[in-house]
Structure formats: C-alpha cells, structure tokens
Amino acid sequence: SAVISQKPSRDICQRGTSLTIQCQVDSQVTMMFWYRQQPGQSLTLIATANQGSEATYESGFVIDKFPISRPNLTFSTLTVSNMSPEDSSIYLCSVHSGGTEAFFGQGTRLTVV
Amino acid sequence: AQSVAQPEDQVNVAEGNPLTVKCTYSVSGNPYLFWYVQYPNRGLQFLLKYITGDNLVKGSYGFEAEFNKSQTSFHLKKPSALVSDSALYFCAVSPLSGSARQLTFGSGTQLTVLP
DSSP, X not given: OOOEEEEOSEEEEOTTOOEEEEEEESSOOSEEEEEEEOTXXXXXXXXXXXXXXXXXXXXXXXXXXXXXXXEETTEEEEEEOSOOGXXXXXXXXXXEOSSSSEXXXXXXXXXXX | XXXXXXXXXXXXXXXXXXXXXXXXXXXXXXXXXXXXXXXXXXOEEEEEEEOSSOSEEEOGGGOEEEEETTTTEXXXXXXXXXXXXXEEEEXXXXXXXXXXXXXXXXXXXXXXXXO
C-alpha cells in the first residue's frame, strides 16, 4: 500500500489567482496521477506525471491551465492557474504502489469565488 | 476506449438487509476491475479488485463483488448492510495490458443505509 499526503485539504480562492496542490507519497513511484472530481460528478483524469519528463495530459486539459511538477519519485504538484468558478472541484492525486490498485490522497476541495 | 456504467445514482437499503450496487463495463481484452468508496470530505478508499481467478472476490468491510464476463458486470454486494456503509461508491476499470494503469471511473452510486 501507499500513504499519500495531499495539501491543502481545502481552499477558497479568488478568481484569476492560482493554487498549487502538493502530493507527497511515502514510497517511490514511477507515475503519479492527478484527477478532478467536479461537484456531484465522477473522477476525471487530468494528467499522468512521470519523474524527469513532462506530464501527459488528457483530452480537455492543457499544461498552461494545469502545470504539473514532478521533481522526484515521491512528490508532485498540480497548479490550477487563472482560476474561475468552473474550476471549483475536488482535486486528487493517486499512485499505484506495488499492486494493481490505486491509492488516493484525501483530496483538495477547491472553491473559486 | 474503456467505459464504466453505474446505472443507479442512488441506492437505499434498510440496515441488516443485503445490498447490491451495480456496475457494468466495456473494455478491449481482459479488464482489471475495482470498487472504491468515498466518505464525505475524504479521498477514495480501495475496497476490492478483480484481476483473474475466482469470479467472487472479497474485500474490505465485508464487501464482495462478482465478476460476470458474459454480462460484463461487476456488482458490489454485502449480505447485511450497516448504517456506516452509507457513502459514495465508484466502480472503475483499467485494461489488463499497458503500464499506465489509468483508471476509468463510473459515475458513482450514493448508498444510503437506513436505520
């Protein structure tokens, strides 16, 4: 299993500003995944972050809006840039550690006002 | 492309009764199948998975799920529901092949167990 620490747990931000979410894993992992969960919706994959290379973004998500860093095998950040109320969501990081199942951070609940 | 369907947005069951949360999937080749639970203001917690072998898999908190290849289903079950089981449940699939292990999630089913 893996223990994932994600912060902040929640934030309220002004539109037009940016928020950086941090994800720390207690073991080294090759890939880290960032998901978005809009209110009342399921999880949608934003991007896959590999250490030492640029993140791979899913359709509908772009690097300028959601820049990702992956400086080492235990840490990643996701920035939500130039925020609008439509960005209000829960953002979750996830890893696969050893087995086939994914482990998730507790999520960051973002409200943009 | 892979997809997951959870046909019920909401399932209500009385405490002590059996519960079923439905899931069907579509994927090329053989799938990995998962169930996750999300409690309010929490991240997702892994419940159980099907990879291969016995079609009936057992997981955390007394939950089990039955893989049915002909019906492409992976319904979550529990013989006797508890009020504390009330939460949001997600079914997910990833392809057997490939290293990315990218999950596709269903829309979620809100389970409410009534005392």
